[in-house]
Amino acid sequence: MARALEQFAVFYLFFHTCSGFLSVPRTPNVIAPHRRSSSRAASGLSMAGDISIGIVGATGAVGEELLKVMETRNFPCSSIKLFASEKSAGKVVDSPKYGKLTMETFSFEEASKLTAILLAVGGDFSLEWAEKLAAAGVLVIDNSSAFRYKDDVPLVIPEINIEAAKAKKAKLIANPNCTTAIALVALWPIHQKFKIKKAIMSTYQAASGAGNPGMQELKDGMAAIVAGGKAENKIFAYPLPYNVIPHIDVFQENMYTKEEMKVTWETRKIMNDPEMKVSCTAVRIPTLRAHSEAITLETEQKITAKEVQELMKSTPGVKLVDEPLKGLYPMPMNAANQYDVEVGRIRNSEVFGEYGIDLFLSGDQLLRGAALNAVIIAEKMVA
Numbered sequence: 001m002a003r004a005l006e007q008f009a010v011f012y013l014f015f016h017t018c019s020g021f022l023s024v025p026r027t028p029n030v031i032a033p034h035r036r037s038s039s040r041a042a043s044g045l046s047m048a049g050d051i052s053i054g055i056v057g058a059t060g061a062v063g064e065e066l067l068k069v070m071e072t073r074n075f076p077c078s079s080i081k082l083f084a085s086e087k088s089a090g091k092v093v094d095s096p097k098y099g100k101l102t103m104e105t106f107s108f109e110e111a112s113k114l115t116a117i118l119l120a121v122g123g124d125f126s127l128e129w130a131e132k133l134a135a136a137g138v139l140v141i142d143n144s145s146a147f148r149y150k151d152d153v154p155l156v157i158p159e160i161n162i163e164a165a166k167a168k169k170a171k172l173i174a175n176p177n178c179t180t181a182i183a184l185v186a187l188w189p190i191h192q193k194f195k196i197k198k199a200i201m202s203t204y205q206a207a208s209g210a211g212n213p214g215m216q217e218l219k220d221g222m223a224a225i226v227a228g229g230k231a232e233n234k235i236f237a238y239p240l241p242y243n244v245i246p247h248i249d250v251f252q253e254n255m256y257t258k259e260e261m262k263v264t265w266e267t268r269k270i271m272n273d274p275e276m277k278v279s280c281t282a283v284r285i286p287t288l289r290a291h292s293e294a295i296t297l298e299t300e301q302k303i304t305a306k307e308v309q310e311l312m313k314s315t316p317g318v319k320l321v322d323e324p325l326k327g328l329y330p331m332p333m334n335a336a337n338q339y340d341v342e343v344g345r346i347r348n349s350e351v352f353g354e355y356g357i358d359l360f361l362s363g364d365q366l367l368r369g370a371a372l373n374a375v376i377i378a379e380k381m382v383a
Helices: 002-018 061-071 121-137 158-168 178-194 207-227 260-269 306-311 367-382
Strands: 054-056 077-084 093-094 100-103 116-121 141-142 173-175 196-205 277-284 290-299 317-319 342-348 353-364
Touching: 061 077, 061 093, 061 207, 061 277, 061 367, 093 290, 116 121, 121 141, 121 173, 121 306, 141 367, 158 178, 158 367, 173 196, 178 196, 178 290, 178 306, 178 353, 260 277, 260 306, 260 317, 290 342, 306 317, 306 342, 306 353, 353 367
Parallel strands: 054 077, 054 116, 077 100, 116 141, 141 173, 196 277, 317 342
Antiparallel strands: 093 100, 196 290, 290 353, 342 353
């Protein structure tokens, strides 16, 4: 009995500290010191217009967040269609802003009537339907990797390069990988001012990167261990509870994983700097939904920690949390369920000296890393 209680205490403290899933979720986007929010006011979105929106994959982790983000940002639309599997068709979602919404199976005929459609499904679906919908005049924002590396498809983080999509009057836009999106919100202003030559990243990625099934496997595995059993793994390469796994996606010929190479490919494309040197090591950790990243930068211009701190204070989508002597620094338990990326532990690099900086950041993988980015794109493109 004593051992069981001890195991439960460890389980409770671990989740309460690292993932926040036992604590009450906090309201997203609450204004805090040293932060300028990615608010609707900043987007310049008009409330006028007859806008119809569709969400494909509405029952998935990202799909659910897409609707919530539209609600909290007061996205103006006359109608919303939620597309899901046959198993979920007919289920009713009671939205506090948009009323009762009935899930339905995907229909090209219905989808082609929409102003914009947000795809939160796998690449195979996107490859089959995204270009057809775009050709029909629908704005398509795709969360999969299907079109990210195509030269004629904009890969967009709104705070960085929405104008590229607007200039092309693009009807198909790719949403970046979650790890890339979280990092570049903070790195872009540094690149603009100091010119990043090299970026070395180590990522600590939550179970939510594998969707609802990944989060459930982590919860079930923790519960099994507390009960004296063993954690099973079907989603991850190994059991995730009380473990870290340096293996996300498949290994490539260069022995980086595809997840790691996505960060390299996407950083170069979004920042429009094909020569930038980027190296990433991606690690899965037993937290629920916020990714963290340790990043070392070498810059062309001299750089100081103080300059980067001041820069982060005025960067949309970033919250500076950098008072380490007071125990204040980015953590997934604080970044979860929040719109902004927490940035801290900013210091000059011992390797690159006055031409280098080290920092640590945490951001919600389902929000800043996926749903929030997609919704802001939609706001900017249909306003």
